[in-house]
Amino acid sequence: MSRRGFPGGAGKSRLAGFGDLDLAATRGILTGPFSGPFSPGSTSSPKRPEALPSGEKPALINRYIEPPEDGLTRYPTFRSPQGVLRGLDYLGTTVFAISGTVTAGQVGMDLLGCIIVGTITATGGGTVRDVLLGNTPVFWMHETEYLWMCLATTVGIFFLWSYLAERGVRDDMALLNWVDAMGVGAFCCIGAQAGVRKGLSNVVCVACGMLTSTFGGVIRDVLCSRPPRILFSHCEIYASTAVLGSAVYIATKAAGLPPVVRIMSGFLSAVALRVLAFTTDIRLPTWTQPSGAAVGEEQLEEMEAQSEAKKIHLGGD
Numbered sequence: 001m002s003r004r005g006f007p008g009g010a011g012k013s014r015l016a017g018f019g020d021l022d023l024a025a026t027r028g029i030l031t032g033p034f035s036g037p038f039s040p041g042s043t044s045s046p047k048r049p050e051a052l053p054s055g056e057k058p059a060l061i062n063r064y065i066e067p068p069e070d071g072l073t074r075y076p077t078f079r080s081p082q083g084v085l086r087g088l089d090y091l092g093t094t095v096f097a098i099s100g101t102v103t104a105g106q107v108g109m110d111l112l113g114c115i116i117v118g119t120i121t122a123t124g125g126g127t128v129r130d131v132l133l134g135n136t137p138v139f140w141m142h143e144t145e146y147l148w149m150c151l152a153t154t155v156g157i158f159f160l161w162s163y164l165a166e167r168g169v170r171d172d173m174a175l176l177n178w179v180d181a182m183g184v185g186a187f188c189c190i191g192a193q194a195g196v197r198k199g200l201s202n203v204v205c206v207a208c209g210m211l212t213s214t215f216g217g218v219i220r221d222v223l224c225s226r227p228p229r230i231l232f233s234h235c236e237i238y239a240s241t242a243v244l245g246s247a248v249y250i251a252t253k254a255a256g257l258p259p260v261v262r263i264m265s266g267f268l269s270a271v272a273l274r275v276l277a278f279t280t281d282i283r284l285p286t287w288t289q290p291s292g293a294a295v296g297e298e299q300l301e302e303m304e305a306q307s308e309a310k311k312i313h314l315g316g317d
Helices: 057-065 081-106 111-133 145-166 174-197 202-223 239-254 259-280 297-309
Strands: 012-014 020-022
Touching (some): 081 111, 081 145, 081 174, 081 202, 081 259, 111 145, 111 174, 111 202, 174 239, 174 259, 202 239
Antiparallel strands (some): 012 020
């Protein structure tokens, strides 16, 4: 989930993942929330970009149009790997919102409950990451398109899921699993990038990727009174795939490979393991528990029974 950068020190700011901008070096051509001649109450006359020394223009312009190696473009684009990753981020946000909405509807939540849980599922991982990294306000408070995507998705799924279910659409169908895998692959790379931009150690960067990919689902399961799926082996592995993708991203960065290789390697490794997991039912080992001794055993059995039924109706029979 990026995500957006925030003030990094006196005289500097970040512009939507485009790295540090030295406000003094801009010579008064920045607009919007930044300080300078365009700020509220200012009576200064802005200097034209042509006033900049010729050697300074390219560097300044590149800060606007070129994303950092370990960052994203502001919006999706095919002009750079970071722009493609942003598009995959949008895709992952949508499918995670679908997952949260369906889960909330399954346990009987109303429209508002489904909207809240669906939005948390899509943005919760990035929110936890940003809070831990000190990036506040968190990304979706600035990049509000994520909220609009979640709202449109959750409301649409709430009213259409029963219709879709009657026509054979299921929450475990191959298409949704594949798109979900792509979301995990994108989110783990974005989370790892966030750790890299903070200058954190490799293991913490990998943890940031895992948090971004999975903790929205953890919060979803807690709100829906279900055992968090990444902590139990009643389903195939999930968080482990995000760990692999993040680790591959960090390893390729350490090897000095270009951004396109880092993003492709991290993304594809996470997707490949996730697809292998749900097609061959790969699970992590657990302790052998005496009959009736496992914590949450009744809940797990109920979830397995519901999984067998694979029939979810929102808003009644």
